[in-house]
Amino acid sequence: NINKVRGIAHDTNVAKITVVRVPDQPGVAAAIFVPLAEAGISVDTIVQNASIENCTDLTFTVTRDDLPRAIEVTEKVTQRIGAERCVSAVGLAKISVVGTGMQSTPGYAAKMFRSMKDAEINIQMITTSEIKITCIISEGRVEDAVRVLHKEFGLARGE
Amino acid sequence: NINKVRGIAHDTNVAKITVVRVPDQPGVAAAIFVPLAEAGISVDTIVQNASIENCTDLTFTVTRDDLPRAIEVTEKVTQRIGAERCVSAVGLAKISVVGTGMQSTPGYAAKMFRSMKDAEINIQMITTSEIKITCIISEGRVEDAVRVLHKEFGLARGE
Ligand SMILES: C[C@@H](O)[C@H](N)C(=O)O
Numbered sequence: 244n245i246n247k248v249r250g251i252a253h254d255t256n257v258a259k260i261t262v263v264r265v266p267d268q269p270g271v272a273a274a275i276f277v278p279l280a281e282a283g284i285s286v287d288t289i290v291q292n293a294s295i296e297n298c299t300d301l302t303f304t305v306t307r308d309d310l311p312r313a314i315e316v317t318e319k320v321t322q323r324i325g326a327e328r329c330v331s332a333v334g335l336a337k338i339s340v341v342g343t344g345m346q347s348t349p350g351y352a353a354k355m356f357r358s359m360k361d362a363e364i365n366i367q368m369i370t371t372s373e374i375k376i377t378c379i380i381s382e383g384r385v386e387d388a389v390r391v392l393h394k395e396f397g398l399a400r401g402e
Numbered sequence: 403n404i405n406k407v408r409g410i411a412h413d414t415n416v417a418k419i420t421v422v423r424v425p426d427q428p429g430v431a432a433a434i435f436v437p438l439a440e441a442g443i444s445v446d447t448i449v450q451n452a453s454i455e456n457c458t459d460l461t462f463t464v465t466r467d468d469l470p471r472a473i474e475v476t477e478k479v480t481q482r483i484g485a486e487r488c489v490s491a492v493g494l495a496k497i498s499v500v501g502t503g504m505q506s507t508p509g510y511a512a513k514m515f516r517s518m519k520d521a522e523i524n525i526q527m528i529t530t531s532e533i534k535i536t537c538i539i540s541e542g543r544v545e546d547a548v549r550v551l552h553k554e555f556g557l558a559r560g561e
């Protein structure tokens with residue numbers, strides 16, 4: 244049973260903006276991210292879930308320093324595309340289990356989420372790729388998350 | 403201006419399940435993914451956006467073959483955690499722009515989303531990592547998406 248997890252990554256310079264109830268039609272994602280790129284704002288994570296009744300939310304993360312300008316740009320777009328409103332938050336952190344080939348073996352996400360549950364850490368957002376399972380959590384819980392995930396995945400501190 | 407995009411990846415064996423209106427509290431993600439892992443079901447992409455009013459949706463993708471069993475497991479969990487319902491869909495595809503260091507340079511997501519807009523392809527879900535910007539779209543549009551993204555990012559066919 245090869246442990247495919249190579250390490251735990253975390254980032255505490257995380258602020259998020261959610262554009263709430265965007266119309267789910269072609270061109271909306273472009274309408275939000277083209278102005279941000281033109282303003283020179285680097286977007287880290289982007290999350291959009293499947294829409295229900297033709298509306299969905301679109302969330303992205305930026306550094307704390309970029310948040311004020313990102314909010315300014317996004318508020319204008321929110322009006323223009325007819326989304327309901329945009330909300331933002333700071334005090335977040337990104338925690339990731341990093342590995343290879345995790346998707347072909349069930350259980351890594353389950354294991355990560357069960358550790359978070361045992362530590363009573365609320366998972367605010369989830370996004371995955373073949374090599375990473377990433378959760379957004381409260382910044383205040385990131386040390387606990389790093390510690391429990393190292394323990395759960397049998398990693399030495401610093402991996 | 404180095405083109406950091408290495409290629410376009412796509413996958414047409416994509417079915418999704420969304421657990422609608424899950425309570426946003428510790429343990430809910432574990433409650434969904436532990437039973438799936440125990441049933442030996444490989445989950446590919448997981449997406450959860452930030453909650454509004456303490457509820458959010460949790461979506462994951464599986465292969466078409468695994469969908470019936472995944473639905474069976476998930477429907478039981480949906481009841482148990484007090485989520486509103488679970489919905490599923492087939493006929494989807496995953497399309498990704500693959501590159502390195504994209505997040506430190508604004509514009510790659512904007513470029514991808516603008517190509518989708520120009521081709522009038524609706525983006526149903528978005529998830530990102532440092533090396534990939536992934537969109538879930540209709541399976542029927544995947545050939546168009548692959549073609550326009552190759553063109554937009556200056557890639558030869560097959561990259
Ligand atoms: C919501 C947004 O992603 C929209 N579906 C688009 O294609 O741009």
Ligand SMILES: C[C@@H](O)[C@H](N)C(=O)O
Nearest residue numbers: 366427428429430431
């Ligand atoms: C919704 C789900 O992710 C929940 N917040 C949890 O921590 O399990």
